[in-house]
Amino acid sequence: MSSSKITNLPRVVVAALKGGAGKTFLTVGLVAALRKRGLNVGVFKKGPDYIDAGWLGMAAGRDCYNLDAFLFPEEIARESFLRKSAGSDVSIVEGNRGLFDGVDAKGSYSTAELAKLVNAPVILIVDATKITRTAAAMVLGCKLLDPDLRIEGVILNRVAGTRHETVLREAIESAAHVPVLGSVAKLPLENFPQRHLGLLPLYEHPQAAEFVDQAAEIVERAVDLEKVLAICQSAEHLEIPDSSALDQAAAVESKPLLRIGILKDSAFQFYYPENLEALRNAGADLIFLSALVEKDLPELDALYIGGGFPETHAEALARNDVFKNSLRSAVENGLPVYAECGGLMYLSRNLLIDRHSYPMVGVFPVDSVLERNPQGHGYIQVEVQEANPFYPEGTVLKGHEFHYSYVTGLDRPGASYAFRVVRGHGMDGHRDGICCGNALGTYVHVHALGQPEWARCMIQKARAYRQRK
Incomplete structure (x- = not known):
């Protein structure tokens, strides 16, 4: 070459x-x-x-x-x-x-x-x-x-x-x-x-x-x-x-742009620029929202919630009932949601901090518990073993995790776990990738340059949701 x-x-x-x-x-x-x-x-x-x-x-x-x-x-x-x-x-x-x-x-x-x-x-x-x-x-x-x-x-x-x-x-x-x-x-x-x-x-x-x-x-x-x-x-x-895989990945689809929401505020701030670029390049119009000040969720084709520090904004997040109810209703109606780390915590039932309980969105039938020491820190690798909204079974994902929280109630009915942890900790050292409807929550932060299928799967799911609507 x-x-x-x-x-x-x-x-x-x-x-x-x-x-x-x-x-x-x-x-x-x-x-x-x-x-x-x-x-x-x-x-x-x-x-x-x-x-x-x-x-x-x-x-x-x-x-x-x-x-x-x-x-x-x-x-x-x-x-x-x-x-x-x-x-x-x-x-x-x-x-x-x-x-x-x-x-x-x-x-x-x-x-x-x-x-x-x-x-x-x-x-x-x-x-x-x-x-x-x-x-x-x-x-x-x-x-x-x-x-x-x-x-x-x-x-x-x-x-x-x-x-x-x-x-x-x-x-x-x-x-x-x-x-x-x-x-x-x-x-x-x-x-x-x-x-x-x-x-x-x-x-x-x-x-x-x-x-x-x-x-x-x-x-x-x-x-x-x-x-x-x-x-x-x-x-x-x-x-x-001269010829590059990045050129191929940057090809913008000619179909109408899909509205993909991004929760981005002081509670949810961890997004790789390449991930947002990958969504745009794949055919997304990114709609930036705040879980702290928004009321009703706007009309979307999918939602991406990144990591951050929801624990430092627990009271404000818990108080915004209108937005939480609107988001939960959208998920119940099939809205695709991809939630990483802090996003996973936000979609849980409650966030527990020093014996205080703050009600979250309640999409996933688990509680998030904040500890003083890291519960997972470093590179992580998981294998997709079960049906889920975004990834084909057999997919291997590389990413990283850095979380002071863990989730309780993994054995409660109403949710499934799509990922087997190969390296790292995930939710309990063995499982990760909690699924409920078209929502997936994970402690794995993926990078679009390493997992180009991530943006493609987001776009495919968003398009399917739009067509169903």
Whole structure:
């Protein structure tokens, strides 16, 4: 197959030695600072992440796209990166966890492997808390562990003072031969609210725009942006096939557009941009709704409810009886509904939080119980074994799960479970994919690039519903 070279694609991967090193805050600041210079910055997040991607997108003023070679094939990840970088002055990819942390001892699907996949240099964030020369050993170790990886710069974070910075800089540059691009002092955590594994979600931050501006100011003062841009511009050429599976997936159907509702508000905010694009490309007119303020559900051909934090809006969701009743009535009349994680919780009978019970929509005959620790976290793989509204039996789905809730009453009559859990936890370690009528609820978040049948099945079900009406 012939290929054409992409010759001008400055890019970099921002990585860290571990999770919690301040990588997202500094990447958001870096993106926002470059944008203030008038640059068009393409932004990407490694791994199945919605929250960091939201902040990066806000900093860049455009959608942030996920790159994950577990959720979709490497060639698709690489091509998506190239496509979404088109027209950008520079592209920045934020890694996840530690640089080499993957699903196994070889570091499969790690940030390092992604950097090599897109042939990008790496800037390493080093949390300098209570270390000096040991930081040089860690940076040098990263270089030696994989000589094919181009670690071109270091940004120090949480530095205690001028002397601390001086010792760190001299040690890293003399022993590891990697330039230190900047040094950020310790910052008061109350300025940067966090939840679970990272920053507070964009929609819930009380001063989101101010946060991004402050991050940009800190990076502008502390980091040599000219050296960062020079590293980005040192990235080598990449090749992309002339013929592409993404071209085929983007073919828009000529039939009348189907009205597919999307619950999107501060309670339900987790949607991959590619999933929404896939629905549009397959023939959908997306109707954005809020479960917090809407009254009657409008006329729809299908509804997609993504993940989020319904638990932080439990009272408001419970109070909106008009919308809940309208949605439940629509499901009883056959409306196709695809609900992921938070959407599953919303369609349950009750949401139980610290001995308080909040009535939800009541489509599924189960209750959702919120715990303080994750009940499922990581990649998940399920096999479709039973009849359901969307997927053919035998389909294997790859996705991710991250939920602090579990469901009770799995053995109650009135619902079936379509998925067998092959990897991960799902609802109980064995089952997932609760079905009731044309509604399906699951803890599995799928990505349209890895599961292109997802959008096709949504459209087929929506068209069948419209025709029946």
